[in-house]
Amino acid sequence: MVEQARLLAGVSAAAPKEPENLDALLRPMMTALVAMLLEHPDSARVICIKLIEHPTGIAAALLSGAC
Structure with missing residues (x-):
């Protein structure tokens, strides 16, 4: 849980306050995550395990093969 919180905090911190569009919102967040x-x-591994346990949504479909 601590690792998930750290990743979420890092991704959230990278989000611009007022993005112009979806790309402007997601690009810095995904860059920070990577x-x-x-x-x-x-x-x-934490992300992969959680996706396998709860395989819902587009992200799970896209990332589950990477584990």
Whole structure:
């Protein structure tokens, strides 16, 4: 749970306050997530495990094959 909170905090901190469009919102958030996962590769395992346990939504469909 602590790892999930750290990742969520990092992604949230990267979100612009008033993005012009969806790309402007998601690009910095995903860049931050990738940077955090590169620094701490074990965090990716947390994401994969959670997706396998709760395979719902588009993100789960896209990422479940990466685990």
